[in-house]
Amino acid sequence: MQVNGPHFMRLAKNKIMVCMLCPKSCSLSVADNFNGVSIENNGCNKGIQFAKKELADPERILTSTMKVDHGVLPLVSVRGDNPVKKDELKALIKQLDGMTLYAPVLSGQIVASDFGRNSVNIIATRTIDRLN
Numbered sequence: 001m002q003v004n005g006p007h008f009m010r011l012a013k014n015k016i017m018v019c020m021l022c023p024k025s026c027s028l029s030v031a032d033n034f035n036g037v038s039i040e041n042n043g044c045n046k047g048i049q050f051a052k053k054e055l056a057d058p059e060r061i062l063t064s065t066m067k068v069d070h071g072v073l074p075l076v077s078v079r080g081d082n083p084v085k086k087d088e089l090k091a092l093i094k095q096l097d098g099m100t101l102y103a104p105v106l107s108g109q110i111v112a113s114d115f116g117r118n119s120v121n122i123i124a125t126r127t128i129d130r131l132n
């Protein structure tokens with residue numbers, strides 16, 4: 001499929017992009033040519049939307065761990081409730097590395113908020129009980 005528009009003028013060369021929208025994980029072939037950008041090998045139209053988003057404004061779900069003080073485990077796994085901008089992912093994870101929670105931490109608890117340009121909430125994905 002040919003895709004034209006200002007967002008696609010930045011693509012310098014051909015690339016393979018794995019669509020992450022379903023388990024089929026299609027390897028999208030994205031090529032720059034005289035007629036614009038072409039996207040092929042997509043199993044469905046969602047792959048076109050995925051490639052457009054990846055080229056114009058890539059985002060990722062943040063997953064990491066945070067330190068827990070006085071917990072039965074020293075770390076708790078966390079994730080964002082919405083995607084963050086890909087270019088700020090490493091900086092946000094580093095920011096979480098510098099923070100410490102205090103047990104107990106409950107699964108589903110918001111442990112940090114207003115993170116990144118998308119203002120995501122960071123949520124604990126498991127419970128860490130307090131050390132007796």
Ligand code: SF4
Nearest residue numbers: 019022026043044047
């Ligand atoms: S292009 Fe469609 S079928 Fe292929 S991985 Fe993406 S959503 Fe799944």
